[in-house]
Amino acid sequence: MHTVLCLQLYPQLNGVTKRICEEAGLFPSPINHVLINEYLPDQGIMPHQDGPAYFPVVAIISLGSPAVMNFTPHSRLMESSRSGRYAADGDSSSNEVGSENETDICLPNHQHSSILLMPCSLLIFKDEAYSGVVHYLFNIFSCSPNSLRSPMNVSSHPFPQFLDYLHGIEDRNVHQLDKVVNIVEGLKHDRRVPSLLDTEDMVGAESSGQFKIIERTNTRISLTCRLVLKESGPCDHCLFIVIRAVPMDSTTQRFVHFDPTMDSTNMKNG
Numbered sequence: 001m002h003t004v005l006c007l008q009l010y011p012q013l014n015g016v017t018k019r020i021c022e023e024a025g026l027f028p029s030p031i032n033h034v035l036i037n038e039y040l041p042d043q044g045i046m047p048h049q050d051g052p053a054y055f056p057v058v059a060i061i062s063l064g065s066p067a068v069m070n071f072t073p074h075s076r077l078m079e080s081s082r083s084g085r086y087a088a089d090g091d092s093s094s095n096e097v098g099s100e101n102e103t104d105i106c107l108p109n110h111q112h113s114s115i116l117l118m119p120c121s122l123l124i125f126k127d128e129a130y131s132g133v134v135h136y137l138f139n140i141f142s143c144s145p146n147s148l149r150s151p152m153n154v155s156s157h158p159f160p161q162f163l164d165y166l167h168g169i170e171d172r173n174v175h176q177l178d179k180v181v182n183i184v185e186g187l188k189h190d191r192r193v194p195s196l197l198d199t200e201d202m203v204g205a206e207s208s209g210q211f212k213i214i215e216r217t218n219t220r221i222s223l224t225c226r227l228v229l230k231e232s233g234p235c236d237h238c239l240f241i242v243i244r245a246v247p248m249d250s251t252t253q254r255f256v257h258f259d260p261t262m263d264s265t266n267m268k269n270g
């Protein structure tokens with residue numbers, strides 16, 4: 001079943017990943033790995049850092065229900081990476097940190113920040129999201145094709161320096177918007193709030209605290225586009241697609257390996 005889905009998606013995906021590379025100018029070579037996550041309204045993804053198998057730029061396309069991604073400052077990874085605890089392990093896609101010890105390891109003096117991931121939006125974060133300062137761009141695709149809006153650089157938001165950040169999405173069907181840094185930019189493209197399309201109204205509504213939560217009423221699909229580094233990844237010209245129905249559960253991962261130089265019947269599931 002997942003194979004059929006990918007066959008249908010592949011031509012569009014190839015165009016999208018190519019366009020992300022061209023417009024962002026942040027990937028040194030074509031994106032060769034797309035992870036498709038499907039989240040039910042009460043599902044999220046535990047706080048983690050993406051692993052060393054990837055070039056440190058991530059582009060996440062969001063579809064379906066909105067969600068809030070939290071960026072959490074974290075000290076333990078710095079300590080652990082010094083001690084080698086989170087050393088590269090080849091094909092691991094992420095360094096996960098269990099939430100059970102979170103209160104011990106979060107740094108209360110530093111800010112947690114969140115990004116509202118609206119449908120048809122593209123979040124790109126890079127380099128220092130793996131270790132140190134977070135800089136990221138947030139671009140919004142309009143739902144109409146071919147209109148990539150100018151990137152909004154939100155790196156001026158007050159992220160503390162020299163810390164590691166984890167990113168994650170809470171396992172809840174209601175997400176708080178109080179730490180979200182892009183409410184206005186996110187919601188102004190939301191067709192569900194047509195009366196607030198005027199930016200000034202949006203800013204007014206935001207400052208009056210009108211937007212407190214977002215409800216996740218249906219499924220969210222995300223496409224995490226990355227570049228697998230050559231040593232650990234498949235061949236150069238392949239697009240490696242992973243479909244993960246339940247995030248972070250390796251037993252449900254499905255791998256579909258495309259080689260565009262071959263006939264599509266050569267796709268392999270793993």
Ligand SMILES: O=C(O)CCC(=O)C(=O)O
Nearest residue numbers: 035037050060094222224
């Ligand atoms: O679904 C998302 O938006 C995030 C996915 C993610 O962080 C990951 O797969 O590493």
Ligand SMILES: [Fe+2]
Nearest residue numbers: 049050094167
């Ligand atoms: Fe991630």
